[in-house]
Amino acid sequence: MSQRPVVIVTGADLASQALDLLKDFEVVYAGKTPQEADLVALCRQHDPVAMIVRYGKVPASVMDAAPSLRVISKHGSGTDTIDKEAAKARGIEVRAAVGANAAAVAEQALALVLACAKSVVQLDERMHAGHWDKATHKSVELNGRTIGLVGLGAIGQRFARMCDAMGMKVIGFDPFAKDLPSYIQPVALDAIWRESDVISLHCPLTEENRNLVNAQTLAACKRGVILVNTARGGLIDEAALLQAVRSGQVMAAGLDSFAVEPMTAPHIFHGEANIVLSPHIGGVTSDAYVNMGVGAAKNVLDVLARTTESA
Structure with a gap:
């Protein structure tokens, strides 16, 4: 010893x-x-x-x-x-x-929101295959849209500042957050599902909030919502999310964390065009x-x- x-x-x-x-x-x-x-x-x-x-x-x-x-x-x-x-x-x-790692994870969340709203992955694949979809494709403009944040710690607040800078209305739920900046409007959790055009998760995983995003909460969202998760995979019922994406209730999802990591192969998300995946690298920068x-x-x-x- x-x-x-x-x-x-x-x-x-x-x-x-x-x-x-x-x-x-x-x-x-x-x-x-x-x-x-x-x-x-x-x-x-x-x-x-x-x-x-x-x-x-x-x-x-x-x-x-x-x-x-x-x-x-x-x-x-x-x-x-x-x-x-x-x-x-x-x-x-x-x-x-x-x-x-607040700056790194907030940047990853922004990258995933933009990738979903602007169809970055799909358009890149189409372009490389020789297509030119300008006449048929319309992206989502985030300016003026409402983004709902679940969790307003260091990462959530830094991400909120980025969204505010893009002209988004920022609402957030966090029962422990205090002295929030003026550009974050605190709301009840139900309002996050009901009012958001984009939802981003920034809370820790607990037994109380496991599968926070499930069939019931997804059904309460606006049709065509964008969902991003750079927090913990256990916050999402993955089967329910897949069904919501396939039905169009969720327009696109950007995910950097998963219920089981490393992600199992094959996985139900593999091959889904409207689910953008990254291997829990939000906080992995030099x-x-x-x-x-x-x-x-x-x-x-x-x-x-x-x-x-x-x-």
Whole structure:
């Protein structure tokens, strides 16, 4: 066992700037696809004081294998892969690098909205096949349209600013958001479905909001709504969405996250012209990689400093 306290990273790498912050620790990597058994074995071997979570899940069994564990720090903003109740019961603090990937994910959401509204993928394929659809194709103009945001944290608010700049009316639902800018009109969740021309999801996944987008909520939407999800795949009932897209109730969907990741192949969305897919890369930019690593490392240091002082 190392003489220095250990930080386990559930990934294969960490930004050099983050490693500089963790210079007093031994950093142990679990690899890109760590399974529960792998993490349990590493924790038993190294008894880490902290974990930085990039990939995989951290259930109670992993925590029980690491009696010295004080903090589980997410390399990003979504902590749904960490059993937070188990962590709380064991006195382990769970922290997220809030806002570290906000710019990257908001830009991805905008890219998906534009791809859906402007038929970017379909027109590109048609052009490459030698077609010229100017006489028959009409895109959707977003200026003056209403976009409904579910979740108004760092990402949601940054995306709202982009939409406002395009002349869209921005409405949003988030029971925890305070001091919202004037261009976001807070509304009840029902109003999101009823009033939006475009809906974009920016909330964490909880057991309460799993399958938030389902047959019933999709039926409550305007016909021809655009749906974008750069948050968590579990927010959407995928079979219900597919049916809504095929019926025209949803004009197009832009998805960067899925119920099972990596996406299984074959998948019900494969080959659907009006569903634009990306492999959960909204937060995967060079800048966000550094920001998330540094944010996660700072959270580790902050919690360990406090727990050491109070010990």
